[in-house]
Amino acid sequence: MMxxxxxxxxxxxxxxxxxxxxxxxxxRFYADSKLLEPAAVDGSSGYRYYTESQVDVAVRxxxxxxxxxxxxxxxxxxxxxxxxxxxHVAQLADDARRxxxxxxxxxxxxxxxxxxxxxxxxxxGPVFATAVDQILTATSRHxxxxxxxxxxxxxxxxxxxxxATDRYRLSTRSVAVEGVDDEWSxxxxxxxxxxxxxxxxxxxxxxxxxxxxxxxxxxxxxxAMRCRVLxxxxxxxxxxxxxxxxxxxxxxxxxxxxxxxxxxxxxxFSSLRVAGGALTLSGTRIPATVTGPDIDxxxxxxxxxxxVASAVGHEVMIDIGGPSMPVVVRSADYGxxxxxxxxxxxxxxxx
Numbered sequence: 001m002m003x004x005x006x007x008x009x010x011x012x013x014x015x016x017x018x019x020x021x022x023x024x025x026x027x028r029f030y031a032d033s034k035l036l037e038p039a040a041v042d043g044s045s046g047y048r049y050y051t052e053s054q055v056d057v058a059v060r061x062x063x064x065x066x067x068x069x070x071x072x073x074x075x076x077x078x079x080x081x082x083x084x085x086x087x088h089v090a091q092l093a094d095d096a097r098r099x100x101x102x103x104x105x106x107x108x109x110x111x112x113x114x115x116x117x118x119x120x121x122x123x124x125g126p127v128f129a130t131a132v133d134q135i136l137t138a139t140s141r142h143x144x145x146x147x148x149x150x151x152x153x154x155x156x157x158x159x160x161x162x163x164a165t166d167r168y169r170l171s172t173r174s175v176a177v178e179g180v181d182d183e184w185s186x187x188x189x190x191x192x193x194x195x196x197x198x199x200x201x202x203x204x205x206x207x208x209x210x211x212x213x214x215x216x217x218x219x220x221x222x223x224a225m226r227c228r229v230l231x232x233x234x235x236x237x238x239x240x241x242x243x244x245x246x247x248x249x250x251x252x253x254x255x256x257x258x259x260x261x262x263x264x265x266x267x268x269f270s271s272l273r274v275a276g277g278a279l280t281l282s283g284t285r286i287p288a289t290v291t292g293p294d295i296d297x298x299x300x301x302x303x304x305x306x307x308v309a310s311a312v313g314h315e316v317m318i319d320i321g322g323p324s325m326p327v328v329v330r331s332a333d334y335g336x337x338x339x340x341x342x343x344x345x346x347x348x349x350x351x
Contacts, residue, residue, distance in 0.1 A: 249292030
């Protein structure tokens with residue numbers, strides 16, 4: 001057992017985990033595996049401490065684990081043996097080519113593929129349904145702009161991107177697909193998609209048959225569910241994302257605490273205040289990690305609550321570019337789901 005010798009740069013395992021993108025459980029695993037041991041362990045409490053100098057190694061471990069490297073190979077790479085990395089990348093390339101061949105064979109042999117269909121892709125049913133549920137929170141009914149109640153699906157390079165916006169919120173995330181590398185896009189009717197979700201969620205594998213007028217959801221032994229495709233052009237959401245300024249203030253807080261504060265607030269609008277390194281939401285002080293300058297903002301509950309409640313994981317990251325700019329809400333654990341929420345004038349609170 002190492003003695004606890006802390007310095008001004010020492011970090012607890014929780015702080016170190018947030019700094020590196022690893023979970024405390026993963027850090028304990030890597031310590032037990034002798035891959036990344038803490039700089040010090042308190043002999044009486046067992047608390048583990050890390051130093052700033054270990055952040056780079058931890059990040060490299062996370063990245064290498066993310067591409068499936070074994071602990072032994074990671075240890076070799078960290079020790080300077082880059083041949084282990086080259087071997088692993090070559091194996092990944094071979095695996096990808098084999099997976100592509102298998103996917104093409106399955107697509108060619110499926111009985112559901114017809115001459116009429118332009119495209120057939122395969123998704124994991126529960127994963128796709130959960131992703132769509134998250135994105136549907138950003139749709140709205142607008143008699144003059146029905147596209148705002150639609151969900152934009154884009155397929156490219158083995159990924160399906162799912163996006164929706166009502167001009168006050170924007171949510172986007174991606175899921176993996178199988179069977180096609182072609183690019184296509186369609187705006188699917190939101191009501192039709194909601195009706196199809198129970199069917200999709202209960203099937204392990206679901207095939208999407210894409211045609212000009214609709215998207216059909218197929219599963220073995222079941223009749224197809226059809227969703228209409230809207231003719232209107234979807235807003236250029238990528239331009240909206242690209243136009244966002246760099247975050248000046250960043251807040252990381254527990255999602256459950258944020259949700260409780262918003263659910264316990266009876267007013268139409270909610271205040272968000274960052275001051276003195278602390279977060280206050282709807283009058284409730286919430287433990288948070290804050291970087292950047294103080295800021296006061298206000299939101300409609302109908303805009304901010306879905307953005308926070310639909311996030312994935314225990315913690316939510318909120319990036320703020322300015323008092324009148326949309327905040328970017330992401331899961332601190334799973335960064336793929338991104339939601340933008342537009343603020344209102346601060347004096348709206350209390351009306």
